[in-house]
Amino acid sequence: MGAGPSGLLLGLRLGRENIDVTILDLGLELDTKPRATHYASAAVQELNKAGVLDDIRAMGFTPSGTCWRKLDGTYLAGLKNAVVLDDPNRPVCLPLNKLGKIIYTHILKYPNIKVLWGHEVTRIGQDDDKAWVTCKTAQGEEKTFEGDYVCGCDGANSKVRRCLFGEWNFPGKTWEEQIVATNVGSRFVWTMTDVKVYYPFERYYDVDSNFIIHPEHWYMAARISNDGMWRVSYGELTGLSFDEVLTSQGFTNLG
Numbered sequence: 001m002g003a004g005p006s007g008l009l010l011g012l013r014l015g016r017e018n019i020d021v022t023i024l025d026l027g028l029e030l031d032t033k034p035r036a037t038h039y040a041s042a043a044v045q046e047l048n049k050a051g052v053l054d055d056i057r058a059m060g061f062t063p064s065g066t067c068w069r070k071l072d073g074t075y076l077a078g079l080k081n082a083v084v085l086d087d088p089n090r091p092v093c094l095p096l097n098k099l100g101k102i103i104y105t106h107i108l109k110y111p112n113i114k115v116l117w118g119h120e121v122t123r124i125g126q127d128d129d130k131a132w133v134t135c136k137t138a139q140g141e142e143k144t145f146e147g148d149y150v151c152g153c154d155g156a157n158s159k160v161r162r163c164l165f166g167e168w169n170f171p172g173k174t175w176e177e178q179i180v181a182t183n184v185g186s187r188f189v190w191t192m193t194d195v196k197v198y199y200p201f202e203r204y205y206d207v208d209s210n211f212i213i214h215p216e217h218w219y220m221a222a223r224i225s226n227d228g229m230w231r232v233s234y235g236e237l238t239g240l241s242f243d244e245v246l247t248s249q250g251f252t253n254l255g
Helices: 005-015 041-049 053-059 096-107 159-165 242-248
Strands: 021-024 065-069 075-080 113-116 119-126 131-137 142-147 178-185 209-212 219-223 229-236
Touching: 005 021, 005 041, 005 096, 005 113, 021 142, 041 053, 053 096, 096 113, 119 159
Parallel strands: 021 113, 065 209
Antiparallel strands: 065 075, 119 131, 131 142, 178 229, 209 219, 219 229
């Protein structure tokens, strides 16, 4: 369940072991949102096992390092990746939407992996012999799929977790803070509104990933592509809607 990068990666790993896999997703196509961008060594190892790492490195890049700074930019501490450029498990950076396309392209090579779009899971069950899910398709049909296992890769609103633990009674901690991620280019910015903004981040940061430490005005500024795209992620008031976040950034009349 879930055709995001986690579900696609799991499906590809299983399919490469000659296991029949059906991946169900509510959406009608791959998610186009950039979302996560940086993958550390533990993730890199899994991407390599799936046979997609070379393609990811070809499209992405190895970040120069990570550092922590004061609000005024003072360098506090950091880790540089220059010393591990030959390490096969070195970090890699590529926005999640591009990574998802790479994994999906590899999935299409395996006839034992099916990805079904427009399938909303409505019920989940299991007994001693099998597990199953019932879905409503985009055309309004109801279908049931059976298998040895149901794997939940369906994110924060996971139907699998609700089935196991009840409504929102998930184990672990859920942070209340709301984080907004904006992508800004040193030469251009890509957004849903095609607004272009020029900002020379390299003038202020000599490291690709920068975490600014402050109890209130904390944020992260990190390069996320080879063409000058940077991401600035910052804390916002909890509970704001998407439109309210846009308004707080100065965007109006976008409808």
